[in-house]
Amino acid sequence: MFDHLHLPRGFSFAGISCGIKAQGRPDLALIFSETPTTVGAVFTKNRYAAAPVQYDRALLAAKPDGVHAVIINSGNANAVTGSVGLTNARLMAEAVERMLGLTPQSTLVMSTGVIGVQLPIARIQEAMPTLVQALRADKDGFFAAAQAMMTTDTHPKWATEQIRLQDATIHIAGMSKGAGMIHPNMATMLSVIVTDAQLTPEAAQLAMQRAADASFNRISVDGDTSTNDTAALLANGLAGGPLITSHTPEFGAFLAALTQLSTKLAQAIVRDGEGATKFVTVQISGLADDQAAHQVANAIATSPLVKTAIYGGDANWGRILAAAGYSGAPFEPESAELWITGGPNSTSFLPRLHLVSQGMPLEYDEDQAAHRFAQPELLIELQLGAGPGRATMWTCDLSHEYVTINGEYRT
């Protein structure tokens, strides 16, 4: 499948080991564009925003002339590290800028790993020649970078999209590491998405925000939000084609592709959730507005009772309704229609099973319900009225393995 990987023009990638993690595992990644890029980025809303998040926010707020690089380390989150941590984030960026001869303020920084421990910054600085030498514009470089940003992820996560805009072929490629699934202090969802489309800074920011809202903000593994969550889009314009500005048809086409790619990355994160054995899609409709629908979807997707029932393969629809009931969203309990079936990617086609109608349980075959709840992919559809509000969320089950992974000691 890697043969189909069409990377955007002008980007190169590297991933190496610099000694932050034990046993020489890859822990340092670099993504580089020779030509300056416009950037759209979204960050964690956690008040304990890590040093690299603070650094990137300040850099982007100063409206840089152009961003050329992203440096990422795993094994250490550089979070709750005070002014020393902020200095270290800046030193990481400056090391890249010096080595590549870039203008100041042209490198973003991301970190993921243990909280509250200072970065071994000297190791990162010393590894800079090796890191830059490893830069490659091909799939080997791309996967090396994706690998070096992993923590408890069991495999690298990536996706690509390609669209035609007027006479230009636009490429988008993204890599992510796991979210929510916070190994003892190994936090964070990180995503870097690169494209050779030509976007204004406003369009890049709006596109990343909208795409993240429809993808990374629709997943839940355990409901916890990390100190380091970041998704950044870098656009270098080398594909030619139209300059994409906000609210134009080209923007719509680009956003659709970016959203599709972000959704693939987000779903890959859930599928690789700590201890996850099942992938669950929660589709809510019928509420007064999308926000109310999202409230319901979120309550169901984060309920430990719903998630353990799914782990156990139990068609426990009462817990789904109960979670909707305490979500705080306004709806008439008597309006509930609930269906379940295997998820969209299930191997076997199973017609959907109607469990609840007009807020009351229907007579259904318990074996058929259990058969659907036992699928590796599950689709839960809950309609609560006739309003236009809709929301989809993706989540996983809550397993013994999750408790084991997260109950283990940090060291």
Next chain:
Amino acid sequence: MFDHLHLPRGFSFAGISCGIKAQGRPDLALIFSETPTTVGAVFTKNRYAAAPVQYDRALLAAKPDGVHAVIINSGNANAVTGSVGLTNARLMAEAVERMLGLTPQSTLVMSTGVIGVQLPIARIQEAMPTLVQALRADKDGFFAAAQAMMTTDTHPKWATEQIRLQDATIHIAGMSKGAGMIHPNMATMLSVIVTDAQLTPEAAQLAMQRAADASFNRISVDGDTSTNDTAALLANGLAGGPLITSHTPEFGAFLAALTQLSTKLAQAIVRDGEGATKFVTVQISGLADDQAAHQVANAIATSPLVKTAIYGGDANWGRILAAAGYSGAPFEPESAELWITGGPNSTSFLPRLHLVSQGMPLEYDEDQAAHRFAQPELLIELQLGAGPGRATMWTCDLSHEYVTINGEYRT
């Protein structure tokens, strides 16, 4: 310890088996006062309020002359049961009223158990003579009732208080069954508290609301809120003494005792949480107001990452700060001071350990921290600024056993 049980005058209690649960386990309880009582009650905010909750709300809204009885069944929640369920709740109350010769609208109803299955109402009606005959005004009756309201509880939960008001000795006695710990569809926190104090209806309602806010609303096992949660206070006035009206010194004294009793019941529920191996007190201070402090306490007390770390005995303070950070409450991250130690009831006295100061980790002995996190009772104190806002919550850890219990099939 049962010798110290001083029950309020004029109440009698019964608990029997009527065949809702399998194997003849107790499933029907009655609490009765010959003289009419004033009632204060709080109910679930879940939109799927069960039939008995709807019935009680309507009954109390009609300002009854006096309530004489509470009938409680376990094994069936009578929730998501539509108009048939509402009729069955009314039939339960009417069976009691007919058998005891009471005026209509003088009996409250509570149910707990499986959702979405109609009550076997005939069994309850047929058991009425046996139930009424079993009424006793002593501790045997009291514990039989407490036992008959259990579902996945491993033991009955009860507490008593006694206070002097002018020349009268006031008794308060309460019984509860488990909350949050929702066995496959076995939902609900139920509490019945009886007293021989003399309260106006307004004072009874205000006292129950305030006491519940400081106790039952401060606990979390898994963050899920059931369809049936109910806490009711019945006051028959047989102790004599002053008529307690709102906002008087007597009200303050009664409220203090009721809050203390409710807190004991709430803590007993957490200690008996499904799969719980540790009891955790989360104390937050320094925020702008109590509501913000409660937001922080709630985020920490319901975080699966915090709860699995505590299960694993891991001094993972990063997760505690991260949960505070995403709680949505406003505070300066740099203001954080974090201490941990064994809980107030720990067997061994451990001085509290300062883990974080001014938002930064302190140098501390990892073994000493792990030793505290390994205690069966844990106290987490987090100060976030110099404001007056404070909140305390009680929670338990998230264990393998929780996943096992809640992943099991319902039948």
